[in-house]
Amino acid sequence: MRVTIADVxxxxxxxxxxxxxVLNTGAEVDSTTAARVREVIDVLGYVPSSGAVGxxxxxxxxxxxxxxSLTWPWMSEVLQGVVDTVEAAGYGLLLFTCHRGxxxxxxxxGQVSARAFDGxxxxxxxxxxxxxxxxxxxxxxVVLIDDRGHQPAFPSVATTNRAGGAxxxxxxxxxxxxxxxxxxxxxxxxxxxxxxxxxxxILPTDLVAEGEFTEQTGHLAVRRALAEGRDFDCVxxxxxxxxxxxxxxxxxxxxxxxxxxxxxGFDDIPMxxxxxPPLTTIRxxxxxxxxxxxxxxxxxxxxxxxxxxxxVLPTELVVRRSAPAHG
Amino acid sequence: MRVTIADVxxxxxxxxxxxxxVLNTGAEVDSTTAARVREVIDVLGYVPSSGAVGxxxxxxxxxxxxxxSLTWPWMSEVLQGVVDTVEAAGYGLLLFTCHRGxxxxxxxxGQVSARAFDGxxxxxxxxxxxxxxxxxxxxxxVVLIDDRGHQPAFPSVATTNRAGGAxxxxxxxxxxxxxxxxxxxxxxxxxxxxxxxxxxxILPTDLVAEGEFTEQTGHLAVRRALAEGRDFDCVxxxxxxxxxxxxxxxxxxxxxxxxxxxxxGFDDIPMxxxxxPPLTTIRxxxxxxxxxxxxxxxxxxxxxxxxxxxxVLPTELVVRRSAPAHG
DNA sequence: CTGAAAGCGCTTACAG
DNA sequence: CTGAAAGCGCTTACAG
Numbered sequence: 190m191r192v193t194i195a196d197v198x199x200x201x202x203x204x205x206x207x208x209x210x211v212l213n214t215g216a217e218v219d220s221t222t223a224a225r226v227r228e229v230i231d232v233l234g235y236v237p238s239s240g241a242v243g244x245x246x247x248x249x250x251x252x253x254x255x256x257x258s259l260t261w262p263w264m265s266e267v268l269q270g271v272v273d274t275v276e277a278a279g280y281g282l283l284l285f286t287c288h289r290g291x292x293x294x295x296x297x298x299g300q301v302s303a304r305a306f307d308g309x310x311x312x313x314x315x316x317x318x319x320x321x322x323x324x325x326x327x328x329x330x331v332v333l334i335d336d337r338g339h340q341p342a343f344p345s346v347a348t349t350n351r352a353g354g355a356x357x358x359x360x361x362x363x364x365x366x367x368x369x370x371x372x373x374x375x376x377x378x379x380x381x382x383x384x385x386x387x388x389x390x391i392l393p394t395d396l397v398a399e400g401e402f403t404e405q406t407g408h409l410a411v412r413r414a415l416a417e418g419r420d421f422d423c424v425x426x427x428x429x430x431x432x433x434x435x436x437x438x439x440x441x442x443x444x445x446x447x448x449x450x451x452x453x454g455f456d457d458i459p460m461x462x463x464x465x466p467p468l469t470t471i472r473x474x475x476x477x478x479x480x481x482x483x484x485x486x487x488x489x490x491x492x493x494x495x496x497x498x499x500x501v502l503p504t505e506l507v508v509r510r511s512a513p514a515h516g
Numbered sequence: 517m518r519v520t521i522a523d524v525x526x527x528x529x530x531x532x533x534x535x536x537x538v539l540n541t542g543a544e545v546d547s548t549t550a551a552r553v554r555e556v557i558d559v560l561g562y563v564p565s566s567g568a569v570g571x572x573x574x575x576x577x578x579x580x581x582x583x584x585s586l587t588w589p590w591m592s593e594v595l596q597g598v599v600d601t602v603e604a605a606g607y608g609l610l611l612f613t614c615h616r617g618x619x620x621x622x623x624x625x626g627q628v629s630a631r632a633f634d635g636x637x638x639x640x641x642x643x644x645x646x647x648x649x650x651x652x653x654x655x656x657x658v659v660l661i662d663d664r665g666h667q668p669a670f671p672s673v674a675t676t677n678r679a680g681g682a683x684x685x686x687x688x689x690x691x692x693x694x695x696x697x698x699x700x701x702x703x704x705x706x707x708x709x710x711x712x713x714x715x716x717x718i719l720p721t722d723l724v725a726e727g728e729f730t731e732q733t734g735h736l737a738v739r740r741a742l743a744e745g746r747d748f749d750c751v752x753x754x755x756x757x758x759x760x761x762x763x764x765x766x767x768x769x770x771x772x773x774x775x776x777x778x779x780x781g782f783d784d785i786p787m788x789x790x791x792x793p794p795l796t797t798i799r800x801x802x803x804x805x806x807x808x809x810x811x812x813x814x815x816x817x818x819x820x821x822x823x824x825x826x827x828v829l830p831t832e833l834v835v836r837r838s839a840p841a842h843g
Numbered sequence: 844c845t846g847a848a849a850g851c852g853c854t855t856a857c858a859g
Numbered sequence: 860c861t862g863a864a865a866g867c868g869c870t871t872a873c874a875g
Contacts, residue, residue, distance in 0.1 A: 206862055209855085210854095210861090212853095238853070242853055245855080465767075532870090544844065571867090571868080572850080
């Protein structure tokens with residue numbers, strides 16, 4: 190049988206009100222009474238039912254998180270940062286994906302309407318940005334983990350894409366490279382434009398191949414550039430998957446990395462240290478983005494004001510063998 | 517203002533009881549009445565509060581999942597399988613980790629006592645197996661995703677470790693290899709003993725290096741074996757991280773893969789297709805293990821009997837260049 | 844087929 | 860400092 194607040198009250202010879210006060214405010218209760226109540230709570234091993242507390246208080250001490258897919262290479266880091274922060278605050282984390290398409294979205298929307306959580310963290314909302322924006326307008330606290338430069342109409346955490354692109358260019362330039370091929374993700378992402386602009390400001394180039402954020406894109410872009418006889422001594426790939434494809438194509442073509450062509454990626458996913466050669470890349474602080482977003486949301490739930498401009502976290506150059514410091 | 521069941525009842529000119537019946541059983545209600553109620557529900561956009569339903573019914577339609585860390589290479593696949601299955605059943609997924617140590621465990625235990633979820637999925641319980649077992653005995657439905665051969669006292673989903681080891685040996689043997697080095701994880705894991713036994717049954721060897729499931733272990737084991745002048749023409753690494761370390765050590769020593777030494781890993785994590793050369797490995801069906809575990813748990817919650825023996829899913833040989841079919 | 848009432852386990856004015 | 864009572868939004872015997 191479940192132990193309830195009524196059991197505690199009876200055992201301690203007080204009212205449920207008093208037990209509740211000991212549990213929550215702590216104040217306004219005689220210290221002797223409080224001690225006795227705490228003792229009984231301990232002995233019975235009483236823990237308030239989260240459902241009942243939620244119903245009475247109108248909040249669930251739970252936050253929701255919506256992601257398109259959990260298997261994207263850097264998603265685990267984001268999620269770990271979120272979970273750590275949310276747990277440390279005593280909140281629960283309810284996880285949702287858009288992975289099964291419309292059905293997923295319906296399930297998610299239902300949980301929102303059912304008030305299953307107090308606030309929402311979102312990653313890459315793709316086709317749901319409008320829905321999310323509407324939910325936010327209707328009062329749901331929302332924070333976006335914005336690795337793609339969506340710049341939504343609600344609080345978000347982003348990263349220094351422009352500075353990251355510039356850092357890649359600066360590194361290549363400093364190591365003596367001058368003729369760059371850039372392989373990007375889809376141009377309609379803000380992050381792609383920013384990374385490209387930042388790069389070209391330091392190391393101008395017209396050799397730009399647009400594609401998806403995939404290994405195939407990188408492979409194809411390099412094959413094509415080589416077939417067309419393009420002249421380049423370095424590649425800036427807009428993420429590490431693209432970079433992996435670039436490395437493969439260069440290897441197949443007999444170009445040595447980094448001797449003939451230096452390669453820089455973006456993200457620093459776990460794979461980056463295991464490619465051959467290991468990948469120099471611009472690290473996105475995914476775990477810290479998750480932590481920061483969670484902290485913002487929790488602050489908002491606690492009634493603190495949260496910034497409406499994006500909170501921007503710095504990227505960081507990670508040097509490995511695909512583009513060493515000298516040479 | 518939140519729309520409640522009372523609002524619907526008033527608008528439809530019926531009692532809350534009737535609305536509830538339309539919502540849940542569907543039966544025992546006059547079809548005209550039911551239609552009217554549904555209409556009102558639609559118009560008002562009414563969705564029952566999950567908290568209130570949970571309290572009244574004594575269950576939350578939510579399942580919990582506890583993992584040590586979310587950043588392990590194959591964890592995303594497990595999680596995706598779980599989320600898909602749980603969502604499709606209309607349940608929510610509450611995620612917990614042991615990532616922050618004792619504090620995490622306390623938070624988790626609190627949520628269990630608070631009846632925040634109806635059933636629990638666990639991955640690799642390390643130091644919490646006793647706690648979990650106790651919770652299961654007290655009535656919490658639990659299913660373990662058992663990739664390590666823990667064989668707990670409650671339902672679990674495992675994989676064919678022994679057959680996987682045998683498949684690795686068979687593949688190497690068939691491609692003409694005969695002198696094997698095996699690099700394992702910790703011997704106290706059931707999966708390690710099984711993989712080793714399965715392998716040696718087909719391809720006997722005394723060259724076995726025990727370590728952790730890490731890149732360093734693989735690197736060190738090969739360096740040591742080479743330094744000691746051991747003679748081997750193939751390596752069976754007990755997971756893909758170890759295999760990555762093996763590849764690196766072989767490359768550093770100037771041994772060609774697969775010409776001089778063929779390498780087979782275990783798991784098929786995303787990285788496996790990006791090593792140089794890409795890794796032949798024994799694939800563990802992590803996503804299906806997640807799906808299966810979730811399905812078992814949901815079946816249990818629905819009152820269906822669930823098997824007490826482990827449900828065992830087959831591994832699968834994935835051939836890539838580090839150990840091709842011929843040669 | 845339908846509804847009034849009790850109950851799920853808490854919190855929170857309100858009164859003392 | 861403490862408690863009786865109402866209320867959070869549902870479900871579910873029970874009675875008709």
